[in-house]
Amino acid sequence: MYSFRTISVMPEMPERISRLTELARNLWFSWRPRSQQLFSKIDRVLWEEVNHNPVKFLLHVDKGKLEKAADDPNYLYMYDLMMGYLDEYMKKETWYQKKFPDQANQLIAYFSAEFGVHESNPVYSGGLGLLAGDHCKSASDLGLPFVGVGILYKQGYFYQRINREGWQEAHYSFMDFNEMTVTPASKNGGDVIVTVPLPGRDLFVKVWELQVGRITIYFLDADLAQNRMEDRLLTSTLYGGDQATRISQEIILGIGGVKALRELGISPTAWHINEGHASFSIVERIRELVEKEIPFAVASEAVRSCTIFTTHTPVPAGHDVFSPEMIDQYLSYFYDKLHVSRDVFMGMGWDDRRQGFNMTKLAMNHSVFTNGVSKLHGEVTKKMFAYQYTGIPMEEIPIYYVTNGVHTETWADREMKQLFEKYIGMNWMENISNQEQWQRVYDISDEELWQVHMLLKERMIQFVQHNLCRRMERNFEPIELIRENAGYLSKDVLTIGFARRFATYKRANLLLRNKDRLARLLNNPERPVQIIFSGKAHPADRPGQEIIKQLLDLAEEERFRGKIVFVENYDINVSRHLLQGVDVWLNTPRRPLEASGTSGQKAAVSGIINCSIMDGWWPEAYNGENGFAIGSELEYDNEEIQDREDANSLFDLLEQTIVPYYYRRVNGIPREWVRRMKNSLATIPWRFSTERMVKEYTQRFYLPAAMKGRRYMAQEYKVAQQMQEHKRYMQENWHHVHFQSIRVDQPKTLKVGQNIFIQADVCLGSIKPQDVIVEVVYGKVGDKALVDVMLMPMNLKEPVGQDLYRYETNLVLLQGTSGYTLRVRPYSPNFEYPFELPLIKWGDNMSFST
Numbered sequence: 017m018y019s020f021r022t023i024s025v026m027p028e029m030p031e032r033i034s035r036l037t038e039l040a041r042n043l044w045f046s047w048r049p050r051s052q053q054l055f056s057k058i059d060r061v062l063w064e065e066v067n068h069n070p071v072k073f074l075l076h077v078d079k080g081k082l083e084k085a086a087d088d089p090n091y092l093y094m095y096d097l098m099m100g101y102l103d104e105y106m107k108k109e110t111w112y113q114k115k116f117p118d119q120a121n122q123l124i125a126y127f128s129a130e131f132g133v134h135e136s137n138p139v140y141s142g143g144l145g146l147l148a149g150d151h152c153k154s155a156s157d158l159g160l161p162f163v164g165v166g167i168l169y170k171q172g173y174f175y176q177r178i179n180r181e182g183w184q185e186a187h188y189s190f191m192d193f194n195e196m197t198v199t200p201a202s203k204n205g206g207d208v209i210v211t212v213p214l215p216g217r218d219l220f221v222k223v224w225e226l227q228v229g230r231i232t233i234y235f236l237d238a239d240l241a242q243n244r245m246e247d248r249l250l251t252s253t254l255y256g257g258d259q260a261t262r263i264s265q266e267i268i269l270g271i272g273g274v275k276a277l278r279e280l281g282i283s284p285t286a287w288h289i290n291e292g293h294a295s296f297s298i299v300e301r302i303r304e305l306v307e308k309e310i311p312f313a314v315a316s317e318a319v320r321s322c323t324i325f326t327t328h329t330p331v332p333a334g335h336d337v338f339s340p341e342m343i344d345q346y347l348s349y350f351y352d353k354l355h356v357s358r359d360v361f362m363g364m365g366w367d368d369r370r371q372g373f374n375m376t377k378l379a380m381n382h383s384v385f386t387n388g389v390s391k392l393h394g395e396v397t398k399k400m401f402a403y404q405y406t407g408i409p410m411e412e413i414p415i416y417y418v419t420n421g422v423h424t425e426t427w428a429d430r431e432m433k434q435l436f437e438k439y440i441g442m443n444w445m446e447n448i449s450n451q452e453q454w455q456r457v458y459d460i461s462d463e464e465l466w467q468v469h470m471l472l473k474e475r476m477i478q479f480v481q482h483n484l485c486r487r488m489e490r491n492f493e494p495i496e497l498i499r500e501n502a503g504y505l506s507k508d509v510l511t512i513g514f515a516r517r518f519a520t521y522k523r524a525n526l527l528l529r530n531k532d533r534l535a536r537l538l539n540n541p542e543r544p545v546q547i548i549f550s551g552k553a554h555p556a557d558r559p560g561q562e563i564i565k566q567l568l569d570l571a572e573e574e575r576f577r578g579k580i581v582f583v584e585n586y587d588i589n590v591s592r593h594l595l596q597g598v599d600v601w602l603n604t605p606r607r608p609l610e611a612s613g614t615s616g617q618k619a620a621v622s623g624i625i626n627c628s629i630m631d632g633w634w635p636e637a638y639n640g641e642n643g644f645a646i647g648s649e650l651e652y653d654n655e656e657i658q659d660r661e662d663a664n665s666l667f668d669l670l671e672q673t674i675v676p677y678y679y680r681r682v683n684g685i686p687r688e689w690v691r692r693m694k695n696s697l698a699t700i701p702w703r704f705s706t707e708r709m710v711k712e713y714t715q716r717f718y719l720p721a722a723m724k725g726r727r728y729m730a731q732e733y734k735v736a737q738q739m740q741e742h743k744r745y746m747q748e749n750w751h752h753v754h755f756q757s758i759r760v761d762q763p764k765t766l767k768v769g770q771n772i773f774i775q776a777d778v779c780l781g782s783i784k785p786q787d788v789i790v791e792v793v794y795g796k797v798g799d800k801a802l803v804d805v806m807l808m809p810m811n812l813k814e815p816v817g818q819d820l821y822r823y824e825t826n827l828v829l830l831q832g833t834s835g836y837t838l839r840v841r842p843y844s845p846n847f848e849y850p851f852e853l854p855l856i857k858w859g860d861n862m863s864f865s866t
């Protein structure tokens with residue numbers, strides 16, 4: 017093996033259309049389908065062949081065809097129009113600029129192991145990557161000062177082929193980055209290369225950049241001649257390899273990512289860690305400060321003050337944990353650099369239960385804000401980590417949620433956008449999260465909406481047939497069968513779509529639990545149904561692959577032939593087609609394992625109706641009229657029972673409600689169905705958009721964290737140091753705090769509006785009264801705890817003894833039976849929320865004297 021340089025040569029571009037090269041490298045095109053026509057109109061076949069990669073397209077396109085386009089007035093009209101739109105987009109005044117004119121100097125860095133921006137850049141495997149991609153697009157739309165950091169996987173995620181036996185085959189091909197939409201980052205005219213320490217050697221990592229509208233994502237690539245052969249493969253595949261590859265990739269992302277930004281002269285003021293893979297960035301940022309002679313504990317406090325962490329899975333096994341030996345092997349040099357013992361370093365992310373270094377814990381321990389990705393997932397995450405918040409009521413555990421969304425413009429096809437323009441307004445996409453404007457979808461006539469839907473459905477069916485045909489030809493299936501395939505799927509048949517990663521908890525095979533019932537459902541002569549499946553199983557996930565095989569075996573059975581089809585190589589392109597053209601989008605996760613799920617939100621953008629388990633985002637969206645809910649919100653202890661119940665509910669729902677609704681026509685149009693489509697359009701896209709989501713992150717987390725970070729770091733990290741000392745002091749002395757006595761003056765019977773007087777003597781030891789809040793907690797008496805809880809601070813009176821303080825208040829009670837108790841908690845004006853320091857003392861073990 018020898019190494020060589022590669023160089024790609026573009027054909028000479030006619031001057032008149034020379035800006036196509038600029039368009040090709042700005043992923044703005046990915047959510048502007050009409051701008052993509054500037055490529056497809058030149059050579060449609062090539063455009064499909066290169067999987068919509070415009071850079072590759074321009075490298076291979078015939079020069080004559082370019083010249084022809086440059087002479088075609090119709091083409092030039094489109095060209096000028098689109099380039100005008102691009103310029104307008106890049107220059108327009110944005111939400112962020114208008115809303116936060118004095119925060120222009122902030123910068124948010126967003127770290128993620130995968131980014132799914134467009135099919136031409138396949139460095140994503142599923143929902144996490146798509147979410148990151150859509151997050152970046154909205155960050156661009158809203159004008160956030162924002163950069164992304166990720167890894168440029170040489171082989172991306174695998175390409176899926178289904179073989180003749182119905183098994184998934186994983187194919188990897190090496191990407192030539194020169195033919196991709198990324199470009200090398202450059203500094204003083206040269207490449208940007210940083211070094212990352214690995215055991216016994218330094219790894220060289222090159223930085224690439226991807227332009228996504230107004231923002232940039234920086235990608236890291238270890239495939240350099242300076243590196244050992246085996247090291248060049250470290251950034252080869254997404255979620256491939258063993259623990260050693262995994263920790264190396266996470267070191268590259270976290271540590272290399274910070275170094276890359278520094279090398280580029282980029283100084284973020286808030287750092288968002290999207291899932292634990294990037295948590296090592298914390299360690300590197302602390303190291304930078306310790307190198308500047310800031311003590312480790314102060315540096316940790318300073319880093320924490322401006323870090324945000326989002327967790328994405330409620331499955332403990334989904335959180336990366338590395339053995340202490342591995343940490344020793346890969347990161348022990350930090351013990352010296354941070355001037356800490358091995359124990360202190362391990363403590364940064366130690367997980368007692370799993371006896372290892374947990375990346376989620378590392379992030380949570382060093383982030384001022386931690387959040388889950390739906391309301392339900394926020395609750396589940398709180399329960400998972402409640403043991404770190406002893407004594408603190410579940411509602412007050414400071415783990416938040418920001419429900420995921422999707423980038424609306426990416427998922428709406430041209431025809432749908434035209435409807436939005438016509439009925440909602442030309443500028444509908446300027447303020448997607450404005451609920452009111454979406455009411456206007458009710459003005460769309462049933463006929464018009466149905467017509468657009470049928471058009472998209474036909475297009476989707478053609479796409480699926482093409483995909484099936486390609487697979488059958490490759491697998492040398494009999495020609496009769498291939499011909500027969502052309503008759504599969506009819507636009508007049510109720511079509512259910514199910515496409516996502518084939519992780520077992522998503523239960524793609526739920527309907528297979530009763531094949532006869534399924535056969536009856538699909539083969540009803542008056543009201544037939546067809547189902548389209550698609551999805552990849554991770555190459556190491558054998559059970560997931562077996563589900564694919566089960567589905568393909570089923571699809572071969574005579575009674576299901578042409579009624580159940582499997583589309584291979586699920587990617588953004590496949591997903592977009594299915595999500596725009598099916599009638600029902602099916603989602604069957606085993607509750608509560610789907611943290612959010614986003615594909616159903618994409619479906620809703622096209623008015624497609626969701627039929628989903630009440631998991632992830634769906635309980636927040638479902639209102640009884642805008643889709644269908646499978647089963648109830650019960651908790652199950654037994655998976656077998658849960659699966660059986662859910663399958664039965666789903667069959668019932670399909671047979672009794674969904675199918676009859678769909679086929680109930682008035683003048684050829686399913687009126688009730690269309691009404692549901694409109695309900696879905698009116699209630700889902702505005703709310704489950706990344707526009708709403710990124711605004712929420714910005715207002716609730718990014719800006720507060722960025723400002724907190726500034727404050728903590730000002731004057732040689734003065735506030736960080738004070739806070740660190742304060743927290744330590746409180747922790748060390750909190751055991752002194754207790755209620756000495758509580759006295760309540762209460763009339764025998766209470767009338768509404770009457771007071772009770774409460775007095776408490778609280779011993780604070782050496783803690784000062786200004787550092788605590790003593791409060792009454794009261795609310796309605798619920799099953800196990802108080803509900804609708806209210807807090808009422810008590811007033812400090814004169815000291816009544818050594819370290820003993822008297823607090824008093826008058827409590828006005830509401831009608832009905834209330835309960836109340838007292839508590840003490842730490843306070844500091846620097847706290848972002850009440851339990852930033854998770855300490856508490858309750859007055860419940862005191863006998864109340866009256």
Ligand SMILES: *Cc1c(COP(=O)(O)O)cnc(C)c1O
Nearest residue numbers: 142143516587588591613614615
């Ligand atoms: C949206 C999307 C996902 C995530 O879908 P879920 O419903 O969250 O599982 C995965 N892959 C692709 C290609 C997508 O477009």
